[in-house]
Amino acid sequence: MNDEQIDEALKSAAPAPRALNAEMLGQIAESIKPTLAPVRPLPATWVMSIGLVAICAAVAVAGAAWKGFDGIEKMDGLERALIFSALLALAWAAASGLVQEMIPGGRRIVSSGTLLLIVTAGMAGLFALLFRDYQTSQFFSAGIACLATGLLFALIAAAPAWLVLRRGFAVNPVWAGLAAGTLASFAGLGMLELHCHNFQAAHVLVWHIAVVPVSGAAGALVGWVRRFR
Amino acid sequence: MQKIFLNPEFLSWQCNFSKFAGELESTQGLREAGVVHQDCNNHFMPADSNLDTLMARYQLGDFDAATALIETASPQLHRFFLAQLYSRTEADDLLQETWLRIHRVRHTYRPGEPMLPWAYAIARRVRVDHFRKTARTTARHEDVEDMSTIAGPTLVDANRSDGLAAMLALLSDGEREVVEMLKVAGLSLEEVARATSCTVGSVKQKAHRAYKKLRVTLIAAERNRAGKGRSEGLS
Numbered sequence: 001m002n003d004e005q006i007d008e009a010l011k012s013a014a015p016a017p018r019a020l021n022a023e024m025l026g027q028i029a030e031s032i033k034p035t036l037a038p039v040r041p042l043p044a045t046w047v048m049s050i051g052l053v054a055i056c057a058a059v060a061v062a063g064a065a066w067k068g069f070d071g072i073e074k075m076d077g078l079e080r081a082l083i084f085s086a087l088l089a090l091a092w093a094a095a096s097g098l099v100q101e102m103i104p105g106g107r108r109i110v111s112s113g114t115l116l117l118i119v120t121a122g123m124a125g126l127f128a129l130l131f132r133d134y135q136t137s138q139f140f141s142a143g144i145a146c147l148a149t150g151l152l153f154a155l156i157a158a159a160p161a162w163l164v165l166r167r168g169f170a171v172n173p174v175w176a177g178l179a180a181g182t183l184a185s186f187a188g189l190g191m192l193e194l195h196c197h198n199f200q201a202a203h204v205l206v207w208h209i210a211v212v213p214v215s216g217a218a219g220a221l222v223g224w225v226r227r228f229r
Numbered sequence: 230m231q232k233i234f235l236n237p238e239f240l241s242w243q244c245n246f247s248k249f250a251g252e253l254e255s256t257q258g259l260r261e262a263g264v265v266h267q268d269c270n271n272h273f274m275p276a277d278s279n280l281d282t283l284m285a286r287y288q289l290g291d292f293d294a295a296t297a298l299i300e301t302a303s304p305q306l307h308r309f310f311l312a313q314l315y316s317r318t319e320a321d322d323l324l325q326e327t328w329l330r331i332h333r334v335r336h337t338y339r340p341g342e343p344m345l346p347w348a349y350a351i352a353r354r355v356r357v358d359h360f361r362k363t364a365r366t367t368a369r370h371e372d373v374e375d376m377s378t379i380a381g382p383t384l385v386d387a388n389r390s391d392g393l394a395a396m397l398a399l400l401s402d403g404e405r406e407v408v409e410m411l412k413v414a415g416l417s418l419e420e421v422a423r424a425t426s427c428t429v430g431s432v433k434q435k436a437h438r439a440y441k442k443l444r445v446t447l448i449a450a451e452r453n454r455a456g457k458g459r460s461e462g463l464s
Contacts (some may be wrong), residue, residue, distance in 0.1 A: 001451075006443050010412045013393040020303055021321070028303075028325055029296040037288040039336035103337050104354070105347030106422040111431070167292040169334040171354040172426050227361075 025183025042167060045106075046097045051164045052095040052183060053088070060158040060190030067149075070197040079130050083193055086126050088153075090119050091186040098179040112179040116216045119182060123189070124209050129202040142198055143207035149195075150188030150211035151218075157187030173223035181219020185212040234274060284347075285340040298344075305345070305351050305414055310395060312409040313356060328351045336403055345416065349424035352407070399446055404439035407432055 001009035042048070064072070072080060097115050100106035109119065161184060188211040196208070280302060286294035306327055310320035330351050337349050394415065397405045403425075410421045411432075422429045 001444050003440060006447065007412060009443070009447055010393065010396065010408070013283055013396050014413055020307055020324075024325070025299050025303055025320060029292075029299050030327045031329065033292060035332070036295060039288050041288060041339050042332055044339075063260060066443045069316055070390050101426070103339070104334065104350035105342070106426075107419075107423055108426060108428050111428065149440075167336060169337045169351075175426065198447055227358075 003038065017196045020122035034175075042103065045096060045212065047165060048099045049092060049095040052093050053186075054100065055160045055164070056091055056095075056157050056187040057088075057184065058189065059153055059160075059187040060194060061147075063156075063187075063222070064194035067191075067195045069194055072194045074197045080222070081206075082126060082130065084121065084190075087186060087190050087193065090122060091183065094119060094179065094183040094186065098165070098176070098183050099168075101172070101179045102165050102170055104169055104171045112175040115222065116178060116182050116213065119185075120209060120212050123212065124205055127204045127209065128201065131199050131204050133200045134202070135200050136202045138179035139200075139202060139206075143203055146192055146196055146198070146203070146207045147210050147214070150185070150192045151193045151215060152188070154181070154186075154211060154215040156185040158184040170223070173227040174220050175223070177219040177221070177223020177226070178216050178222075179219070181216040182212065184219065185215035188215060197210040205210055250395060280344040281341070284335075284338050288335055288338065288340070302345070302348055306348060307337075309349065309352055309354065309409065309414065312393065313402070313405065319359075323355055324353070324361070327355045330355055334346050343420055343423070345414075346423035347422040349410065349416070349420075350413075350426060351423065396443065396446070399442055400439050404442070407435040407438045408443075411436060413454040 067071065075083070095116060097108075097110065097112060100108055101112060158180065160182065165180070189208060192208050196204075198204070241421075280298065283294045283301070287298055300333065303324060304319055307324045310323045310369040322442050327348070331348060334351065338344065367440065397408060400408065406425065410416045410424060411418070415423065418429050418432055422432045427433065427435075
């Protein structure tokens with residue numbers, strides 16, 4: 001049995017179309033009439049994405065300005081170029097993904113979960129390539145401090161990002177939350193790369209990268225809670 | 230008042246109807262909104278508008294366009310709920326809820342984008358919310374009432390003898406949804422991907438899995454029929 005035969009079977013099994021109750025349709029139309037005012041459609045995806053990336057970048061730079069630009073000062077030119085261009089590119093992808101999550105019927109290139117994996121794996125691969133100091137001094141104490149700082153700045157970025165996104169409508173709040181958490185993590189990760197001068201491979205690979213999945217998971221949790229409201 | 234019946238197949242090329250979309254009882258709203266017009270032989274012809282332009286006009290606060298949009302898109306959305314194994318009454322309620330939701334978030338539609346996947350995406354959300362609400366209600370009452378007496382969202386209306394529903398009942402929710410949108414509503418892969426918030430690859434995968442299951446079921450049914458025919462012939 002081929003696909004065409006299955007198509008035929010589906011078509012023949014489909015029930016005859018039934019008329020909808022005209023009165024019900026009229027009631028629906030009447031119910032929306034009192035609040036039928038012109039609305040302004042959402043801006044283009046790229047406009048919203050620029051806004052979101054700018055928010056993350058501003059939060060990261062503001063955080064580094066407050067805590068010090070020790071990290072970027074310690075990096076050489078190649079490290080700066082690779083790390084910050086990768087952060088920018090992935091933040092752009094995350095912002096576009098998040099905007100699509102907030103628009104019903106938006107085009108998905110990758111799912112929010114896949115995007116989180118790409119971001120985590122991409123940044124981990126880049127860090128593994130660039131940082132070759134394999135000492136693990138103050139692994140937990142310094143690491144937890146960095147993770148907490150990164151998450152704090154991710155949280156700070158999430159608040160203004162919500163202002164950009166509040167007009168949207170998430171058809172899947174969990175995926176939207178995951179995408180929002182992933183995007184917000186770039187504010188935290190960016191801030192850590194600007195500020196943190198601990199270039200031990202284990203520290204950067206574990207604690208800096210952890211900001212991304214932890215922030216993503218926190219976003220997904222918020223989305224999960226919101227769907228019950 | 231004379232009722233004018235409109236054949237949706239006739240309009241499908243222009244208005245993006247499915248040929249299973251259902252008969253519309255009145256064309257009043259459609260004529261007012263310019264979706265159809267009457268020619269000199271009193272035949273209704275599709276005008277240059279379609280669902281996307283109606284939606285754009287609805288965003289501008291045009292009540293006639295909103296009415297026409299409700300009349301044209303409702304049969305497909307209603308059918309979507311029916312295909313998800315809801316009863317007709319539940320499908321009616323969900324359709325009304327969907328339009329209220331569409332009205333609330335109509336600014337999220339972008340002029341120029343396809344309207345149907347956008348509306349289906351909202352309808353899906355309404356369906357999921359309804360499912361959760363029913364599940365919660367069921368859980369709350371399960372101590373005091375017999376589970377079998379509570380109408381769940383996956384229970385088919387007892388009066389509904391729908392061959393399609395029986396075929397699709399074998400599939401998972403996601404597969405059923407994809408097959409219904411692709412093969413019954415006539416959406417493209419890209420449109421289904423948009424409506425279900427998936428990638429095109431994921432839709433293809435679900436359709437492939439669904440067809441695999443349907444193939445096995447249909448072959449088994451065919452064998453059963455052939456076996457019955459042989460035994461009847463022998464007797």
